[in-house]
Amino acid sequence: MTAVTAGDVLQLVRDGEARSRAEVARLTGLSRTAVAARVDALVEAHLVAETESPGIGVGRPPKRLEFEAGAGLVLAAAIGRSRAQFTVCDLAGRVLGADELEQEVGQGPADVLPRAVSRLRALLLKVGRDPADVLGIGVSIPGTVDPVAGTSLNSAIMRGWDGVPIAPYFAELSSAPVVIENDTNAIALAELDAHFTRYQDALIVKASTGLGAGIVAGGVLQHGARGAAGDIGHVKYRGAHNVPCRCGDSGCLEAVAGGWALVRDLTAQGREVAHVRDVVSLALEGDVVARRAIRSSGQAIGAVLAAAVTLLDPAVIVVGGDMAPAYDLLVAGLRETLYRDATTVAARDLDVLAATHGADSGTRGTAVLALRRVLSPRAVDDRLGLNIAHPRSPLRAGA
Numbered sequence: 032m033t034a035v036t037a038g039d040v041l042q043l044v045r046d047g048e049a050r051s052r053a054e055v056a057r058l059t060g061l062s063r064t065a066v067a068a069r070v071d072a073l074v075e076a077h078l079v080a081e082t083e084s085p086g087i088g089v090g091r092p093p094k095r096l097e098f099e100a101g102a103g104l105v106l107a108a109a110i111g112r113s114r115a116q117f118t119v120c121d122l123a124g125r126v127l128g129a130d131e132l133e134q135e136v137g138q139g140p141a142d143v144l145p146r147a148v149s150r151l152r153a154l155l156l157k158v159g160r161d162p163a164d165v166l167g168i169g170v171s172i173p174g175t176v177d178p179v180a181g182t183s184l185n186s187a188i189m190r191g192w193d194g195v196p197i198a199p200y201f202a203e204l205s206s207a208p209v210v211i212e213n214d215t216n217a218i219a220l221a222e223l224d225a226h227f228t229r230y231q232d233a234l235i236v237k238a239s240t241g242l243g244a245g246i247v248a249g250g251v252l253q254h255g256a257r258g259a260a261g262d263i264g265h266v267k268y269r270g271a272h273n274v275p276c277r278c279g280d281s282g283c284l285e286a287v288a289g290g291w292a293l294v295r296d297l298t299a300q301g302r303e304v305a306h307v308r309d310v311v312s313l314a315l316e317g318d319v320v321a322r323r324a325i326r327s328s329g330q331a332i333g334a335v336l337a338a339a340v341t342l343l344d345p346a347v348i349v350v351g352g353d354m355a356p357a358y359d360l361l362v363a364g365l366r367e368t369l370y371r372d373a374t375t376v377a378a379r380d381l382d383v384l385a386a387t388h389g390a391d392s393g394t395r396g397t398a399v400l401a402l403r404r405v406l407s408p409r410a411v412d413d414r415l416g417l418n419i420a421h422p423r424s425p426l427r428a429g430a
């Protein structure tokens with residue numbers, strides 16, 4: 032192993048692979064002195080603590096290395112069309128505080144983001160922590176995200192958000208890096224975090240007002256060439272022929288199977304529903320029309336997913352989003368068409384699961400996004416580099 036840095040060593044400690052200096056040396060092949068330099072730097076930065084193991088027998092027990100999850104915080108903002116959810120997490124992803132905000136559908140960034148920032152500030156205050164403790168901020172939004180510009184990209188759904196940089200809104204709260212991701216990809220990251228050792232190839236479906244998919248291949252979340260991979264809601268579907276879609280086109284899967292289409296259909300049948308969550312509540316109360324609508328949405332999604340399953344051969348399909356509380360109905364429909372239309376090989380032993388963190392999947396994944404950024408070996412090395420470069424700078428000497 033060449034060029035093993037302190038950041039790599041932290042990764043080994045976080046993963047639980049290395050629990051002592053001796054184990055770091057064994058896993059990396061580094062000399063004792065080289066291990067000491069890296070571990071000491073991590074201890075000095077409060078990212079790793081060394082504790083005395085309970086002694087067994089004679090001799091000096093080896094000190095145990097532990098990741099200091101309380102050394103900093105990440106903030107997560109999962110922004111949807113009608114609701115935004117927020118969490119403050121420690122560096123192990125444990126939620127210290129959570130809040131949410133209902134908003135009018137389709138508001139622009141100038142309305143939504145300042146409110147998001149003030150909610151996060153209030154949340155920090157509530158958990159008794161300081162903005163200076165924040166090391167990273169994750170933000171998820173519906174639609175395609177331009178990862179370089181940190182903006183929404185060609186989104187017919189998020190009107191007014193296209194090309195508007197999101198990070199500057201958070202600058203008044205913290206100077207920490209802001210990472211932007213698509214909402215379904217954020218759920219995929221939460222699942223990757225939960226199942227990484229079990230599933231390396233997965234399709235994650237978000238069934239909410241809109242429909243989206245996240246693709247994990249070989250353990251890596253796939254964004255595609257333009258960041259637009261997984262836009263399953265606007266795949267053309269035979270059963271939606273000529274039905275207008277909110278993207279401006281017609282014939283999309285969403286036009287018959289998206290939450291907004293279910294709201295449209297149930298309203299036409301005399302039900303009082305404003306949001307797909309109302310449709311789900313009705314279905315769970317036993318309303319036959321709502322139950323049929325969700326099952327039929329599942330059938331349409333399954334028919335389109337069958338092609339994706341045949342192409343990608345995933346080990347698991349995970350279903351999340353606002354329709355997930357009606358998982359049994361939705362997935363009963365989905366299985367009917369999926370197993371009918373996918374090839375036998377790809378559908379064999381294919382698991383279908385509900386999103387691990389339910390309604391919290393969005394914030395969970397958005398926190399994972401921020402944690403991946405701030406705890407990546409490179410980011411850690413950069414932080415340590417700064418500390419080492421200016422250990423007694425005049426500005427800090429008196430602090």
Ligand SMILES: [Zn+2]
Pocket residue numbers: 264265276277278279280281283285
């Ligand atoms: Zn469409």
